Amino acid sequence: MTKRLIKNGQCLIDGRLQVRDILIENDQIKMIGEHLNEPADQIINAQGLFVSPGLVDVHVHLREPGQTDKETVKTGSLAAAHGGYTTIAAMPNVLPTPDTPARMRDMLALNKRDGAVHILQYATITTDRGGDEIVDMAALKDAGAFAFSNDGNGVQTAGTMYQAMKQAAQLNMAVVAHAEDDSLTYGGVMHEGAVSQQLGLPGIPSVSETAQVARDVALAAATGVHYHVCHVSSAATVQVIRAAKAAGVNVTCEVSPHHLLLSDQNIITDNAMLKMNPPLGSETDRQALISGLLDGTIDMIATDHAPHTDAEKAQSMLKAPFGITGSETAFEMLYTRFVADGKFSLAQLINWMAVKPAQIFNVEAGSLRVNNTADLALFDLTTPHTISRDEFLSKGHNSPFIGEQVMGQTVRTIVDGQDAFVSQPVI
Structure with a gap:
């Protein structure tokens, strides 16, 4: 069993951002709470990040x-x-x-x-x-x-x-x-x-x-x-x-x-x-x-x-x-x-x-709840970032938004409890 603990992330609770920790065991969310201290194989510091x-x-x-x-x-x-x-x-x-x-x-x-x-x-x-x-x-x-x-x-x-x-x-x-x-x-x-x-x-x-x-x-x-x-x-x-x-x-x-x-x-x-x-x-x-x-x-x-x-x-x-x-x-x-x-x-x-x-469409996705599949994304809502074609993982670069300065860059995406995307540097 693999355990990962996301610490100090900002989650939407009742429509507003509140700091929460999330414990993932294998491919499921097992706990969501404040100041979790469960033993884990990996601790992800999500301080200042939006966990969606x-x-x-x-x-x-x-x-x-x-x-x-x-x-x-x-x-x-x-x-x-x-x-x-x-x-x-x-x-x-x-x-x-x-x-x-x-x-x-x-x-x-x-x-x-x-x-x-x-x-x-x-x-x-x-x-x-x-x-x-x-x-x-x-x-x-x-x-x-x-x-x-x-x-x-x-x-x-x-x-x-x-x-x-x-x-x-x-x-x-x-x-x-x-x-x-x-x-x-x-x-x-x-x-x-x-x-x-x-x-x-x-x-x-x-x-x-x-x-x-x-x-x-x-x-x-x-x-x-x-x-x-x-x-x-x-x-x-x-x-x-x-x-x-x-x-x-x-x-x-x-x-x-x-x-x-x-x-x-x-x-x-x-x-x-x-x-x-x-x-x-x-x-x-x-x-x-x-x-x-x-x-x-x-x-x-x-x-x-x-x-x-x-x-x-x-x-x-x-x-x-x-x-x-x-x-x-x-x-x-x-x-x-x-x-x-x-x-x-x-x-x-x-x-x-x-x-x-x-x-x-009746898909089991779209929410952070205990016992749900651990599918989530961590976004940086505060650091300015310029969209560059060099960062695209798609083969296509046909975007009119290349060169735009934005906030909300993806830092990490987790699918079935495993990393599908991690930006550099790794947090």
Whole structure:
């Protein structure tokens, strides 16, 4: 039996920071209290550090198999650990897609073998994430699928989504949607508006997202499925989800850090580091997303970590792929811009990044309690730190936040009682 004692860490107790010690035995939290003096094989001095439940990210792209030049299960999960995440959910837009039980079992085996954190695995809604042939949802659930998503693509046919929702509801499984009507995107590369016109770049109207969410909440109401909307980006979409929740529809949603932190006003040149899907909206959209978080319309924050190669992102927005990395910068950027500035409380941020994702998706994570699995993260909330690409453990460096000075750097991440990430110098 291995015992580790975390001493003098600041934990959120009843919404405020209080000093506590935490005793870990093997992979479980055994005691949380003041001035613990239990014998231990290792004592970790967490003086001045925030000890948080491990963060939970329900939306990452690990790129393996098929695109290992961008990321692997190993590098992507190490990046998550670097960001303080102990549980992540991997989207199925890999090659081949996990759309059969055999492929799902292969993915789960790979995730378990190479993962530095707990990895939940999405299955697709339709075969190969396209068309109208719905996968064998029951068999994929039995094989270990976490939920169903065609992320990267919207389900274009309403009848297909309706039938998929009916099946998923019978299985008590979530349908997790990338909402995008392809007939409304017009080959755009950024949000359609004054900035896209100034830059001479083709725009994507935000109604491409909102129209499909409006369709889907009607289908969700008819089927009773748990419908979860990925990366909400527009004020109009927030309004649709708010109304659906008020009407009793079983809908939840997430927002990405970059949509909270940036708007199209930040795009002053043709810069592919700021190209993501859905695109950065207007400042009005950004403020609506913040308001949606604060009033409970938006349930959680998920990174949509989407690594690409340096060469791909060195191109014009016209040719570069959509997506930015997020696992390693999410907490520190959000803490610095919102908590340190007094807009959010630390308890709110942890609720959105750990507690709510675990609760909504019924995952055993997101809280520090005796007898829970020892998944936690230690953050330095006071020492300024400059984000550097050299510190990234992801293969992807496609982040607009490189060079930002932040607080909230991850010092240590513990998964199943063992170190998944430790910064230097080791404390």
